[in-house]
Amino acid sequence: MLKNPVISIIIPTYNRAHLIDKAIKSVLNQTYQNYEIMIVDDGSTDNTKEVVKGFADSRINYFFHTNNLGVSAARNTGIKASRGEYIAFLDSDDEWLPEKLNRQIKIFKSESSVVGVVYTGIYYSDEKGKKVKKVYMPGNEGYIYEHLLKRETEIYISTVLLKNECFTKAGLFDADLFIGEDYDMWLRIAKYYKFRAVKELLVVGLIHDSQTSANSEVMIEGVKKFQKKYSKELRTRPYSNSTFYFYLGNKFCHLRKIREGQKYFIKAVLTYPFCPKYYIYLLCSIFGSRGYMHISHIRRYFMNMRKVDDD
Structure with a gap:
């Protein structure tokens, strides 16, 4: 020692x-x-x-x-x-x-x-x-x-x-x-x-096959706890607060709880109405859980295509 x-x-x-x-x-x-x-x-x-x-x-x-x-x-x-x-x-x-x-x-x-x-x-x-x-x-x-x-x-x-x-x-x-x-x-x-x-x-x-994070339900509860802990600070910083609502909306939609997800997308928009991404994801959710997941998979595919140069 x-x-x-x-x-x-x-x-x-x-x-x-x-x-x-x-x-x-x-x-x-x-x-x-x-x-x-x-x-x-x-x-x-x-x-x-x-x-x-x-x-x-x-x-x-x-x-x-x-x-x-x-x-x-x-x-x-x-x-x-x-x-x-x-x-x-x-x-x-x-x-x-x-x-x-x-x-x-x-x-x-x-x-x-x-x-x-x-x-x-x-x-x-x-x-x-x-x-x-x-x-x-x-x-x-x-x-x-x-x-x-x-x-x-x-x-x-x-x-x-x-x-x-x-x-x-x-x-x-x-x-x-x-x-x-x-x-x-x-x-x-x-x-x-x-x-x-x-x-x-x-x-x-x-990035590996056995990589795991907390399940979505636990992560959702964790984000809610974080928002509650910093509620005073986030209240005066609308963009920061809206990112948490967006995160929750996306998580709920991936859990196929579309109505709950839409509720949080709307909260994100109302909190900070200047982010185009919030409207796009809210619109995608209108197509239901199947449509939302399909669009999500297409987005992930194109993101994975953008590899970092080896140098």
Whole structure:
């Protein structure tokens, strides 16, 4: 065990024994090496423990939840056990490029004490390592609370390096949120600290067959909870609020609950009537669940055709 690690790297995982090996290797391959790794197994029933124990590195710490408590609880376990001045998060199906931590720690060492978070770009690949469409390069820096509320800035959790002290001021992850728990955290931290960006693609997200997210009903309830938590802030920011109504409308339509979906599309339009997309999706819903799903599949097909250039 490293005596005084500068960075604590928290990897929450659940039944990803077939993927976590690559995530851990990407950490061990970092050019910056002063860290500890906190792997929090959120009740896996596969051989995740055996895969982790197969790494003969004293910097790796393994924690096990006897019950599946959710990713927020897993991250909180890692935060509470961390000893580093800085904390990084890595999802167990993501990977870091070798210079990721080094680029970020250099910014912290050269910046003022008001910088709390440094984040990077991310791109996604399939299981063969080929880039796919989804690429995100960071933009906004400084005090970005308003940018976050207006949904003008996206920060992916595997891209961040932040000061451990941020959690003293902002608190731990909200385990009651089923979706957007990281977005909620960035909003809380942004009230106190500046954000800095490394405008390089230093994280790889994997798109794979076994990739699962919370089921649609749970995600819907999660979005409603998020809206309720930030109701005061969203009330004065109509565009931001409308994006949540649109999300709910689309989710309900995909569940073939067309009338419920239309209700939320209409709320999106009434909240922010200047977005053409809201009207288009509302119109598509008039064709019923079959028509809506058919149009959705056509849209997804053309989106998948727009691949990112290999270079």
